[in-house]
Amino acid sequence: MEDIFVSSTNSYNILVGENLLKKTGYFIKQNINNAGFNIVIITDSLVCKIYGGVLKKSLMEFGFSVFMFAVPNKESSKNFSCLLEIYNFLVKCGITKKDIIIALGGGVVCDISGFVACTYLRGIRYINIPTTLLSQVDASIGGKNGVNFGNYKNLIGTIYSPSLIICDIFLLKTLKEKVFLSGFGEVIKYAVTFSKELFNILCEQNKNIYSHLKDIIIRCIKIKKNVIQIDEFEKNIRTKLNFGHTIGHALERYFNNSISHGEAVCVGMCYITEKSVKAGITSLYSFLKLKNLIKKYNLPTALKFNVEDIFKSVLKDKKIFGNVIRICVVKKIGHSVILTMPILKFRKFLNM
Numbered sequence: 001m002e003d004i005f006v007s008s009t010n011s012y013n014i015l016v017g018e019n020l021l022k023k024t025g026y027f028i029k030q031n032i033n034n035a036g037f038n039i040v041i042i043t044d045s046l047v048c049k050i051y052g053g054v055l056k057k058s059l060m061e062f063g064f065s066v067f068m069f070a071v072p073n074k075e076s077s078k079n080f081s082c083l084l085e086i087y088n089f090l091v092k093c094g095i096t097k098k099d100i101i102i103a104l105g106g107g108v109v110c111d112i113s114g115f116v117a118c119t120y121l122r123g124i125r126y127i128n129i130p131t132t133l134l135s136q137v138d139a140s141i142g143g144k145n146g147v148n149f150g151n152y153k154n155l156i157g158t159i160y161s162p163s164l165i166i167c168d169i170f171l172l173k174t175l176k177e178k179v180f181l182s183g184f185g186e187v188i189k190y191a192v193t194f195s196k197e198l199f200n201i202l203c204e205q206n207k208n209i210y211s212h213l214k215d216i217i218i219r220c221i222k223i224k225k226n227v228i229q230i231d232e233f234e235k236n237i238r239t240k241l242n243f244g245h246t247i248g249h250a251l252e253r254y255f256n257n258s259i260s261h262g263e264a265v266c267v268g269m270c271y272i273t274e275k276s277v278k279a280g281i282t283s284l285y286s287f288l289k290l291k292n293l294i295k296k297y298n299l300p301t302a303l304k305f306n307v308e309d310i311f312k313s314v315l316k317d318k319k320i321f322g323n324v325i326r327i328c329v330v331k332k333i334g335h336s337v338i339l340t341m342p343i344l345k346f347r348k349f350l351n352m
C-alpha cells in the first residue's frame with residue numbers, strides 16, 4: 001500500500017492499494033484522532049448495493065455505529081433537495097462535531113458529501129472512499145465540492161479538505177466499461193497539462209491496462225497533490241487542472257447530462273486545443289497526439305453543438321472574474337499555461 005501525504009490547510013493522507021475497503025475501520029482508528037462513535041456513510045444507490053455491506057461490517061468491527069444514506073446514482077443528485085434530505089438525516093441520527101462522514105462512491109457522491117461535511121455544524125470531518133477511476137484520480141482529492149444549480153455545473157460549493165482518502169483499486173473491477181473509460185478523460189488531462197512521461201505511458205498501453213493501473217493512478221494523485229500544495233484555493237496554478245472543463249461543463253449542461261463528465265472534458269480539451277492551434281499557441285502535432293490518445297481510450301474528440309449556447313453557459317463559469325476569463329491551454333504535450341483574456345475576446349476565440 002502507498003501512503004501519500006498531502007500538506008494543505010487540513011493535511012491528510014491518501015492510502016492507495018488493493019483490498020483496502022474491508023480495512024476501513026482499522027485505517028480510521030490509525031489516521032483520525034479522537035473520532036466519535038457515529039459514522040454516516042453517504043453513497044449512491046448502486047454502490048450501496050455492491051459495497052455498502054463490506055464497509056459497514058468493517059466499521060462495526062471497530063465499534064462504530066453506522067448510518068447509511070444513498071442518493072440516486074446520477075448526476076442530477078447533485079442538487080439542493082438531495083442536500084436537504086441528507087441534512088435531515090444527519091440531524092435525525094444525532095450526528096455531532098466529533099462524528100465522521102464517509103463518502104463511498106464516484107465524483108457525484110464525493111462532491112455532495114464534501115459540501116455537506118463543510119456546511120453541517122460549520123464543518124465536520126469526512127473521509128473519501130472513491131469508487132470510480134475519475135474520483136480516485138481527481139474528484140476525491142483537493143477538497144473541491146459542490147452541487148449544480150439552475151442546471152449550471154457546480155455553481156454552489158466550497159473547498160474543504162477530507163481527513164483521509166482510501167483509494168482501493170479493487171473497487172474499479174465492478175465498473176461498467178464506459179464509466180471506467182470516462183475516468184481516462186481526467187487521466188489524459190493530467191498527462192497533457194503536466195506530464196509527458198505519463199502521456200507516453202498512456203500511449204504505450206496495450207489491452208492489459210489493469211496491470212499498469214496502480215502506477216497510473218498514483219502518478220495522477222501525485223500531480224494533483226503537488227498542484228494543491230502550491231495553490232489549494234485556485235489562485236493560479238490549480239486553474240491548469242481545469243483544462244477542457246470550461247467547455248466541458250457547458251457541454252454537460254447542453255446535453256442535459258446525457259454525456260459523462262469524462263467525455264465532456266475530452267471534447268472540451270479538443271475544442272480549446274483546436275482553437276489554440278489556430279491562434280498559434282499550440283502545435284498541430286501536439287493537438288493530433290492529444291486527439292489520438294483520447295480516441296485510443298474510446299472517448300469522444302468532438303460533438304456537434306451551438307457555440308453561442310456554449311458561450312452563454314461559460315458566462316456562469318467559475319473561471320470568470322468580472323469581464324475576463326482564465327483558461328488553461330496546452331503549449332506542447334506536458335506543458336500548459338494559463339491565459340487571461342477579456343470575455344469578448346474569448347467569444348471570438350471560440351468562434352475561430
Ligand SMILES: NC(=O)c1ccc[n+]([C@@H]2O[C@H](COP(=O)([O-])OP(=O)(O)OC[C@H]3O[C@@H](n4cnc5c(N)ncnc54)[C@H](O)[C@@H]3O)[C@@H](O)[C@H]2O)c1
Binds near residue numbers: 139182
Ligand atoms: N470535486 C472535484 O474535484 C471533481 C473533479 C472531477 C469531477 N468531479 C465531479 O465528479 C462527477 C463525475 O464523477 P464519476 O465519473 O465518478 O461519476 P458518478 O459518481 O456519477 O459514477 C458513475 C456511475 O458509476 C457507478 N459506480 C461508482 N462506483 C462504482 C463501482 N465501483 N462499481 C460499479 N459502479 C460504480 C455509479 O453508481 C454511477 O452510476 C461529476 O459530477 C463531476 O462534476 C468533481
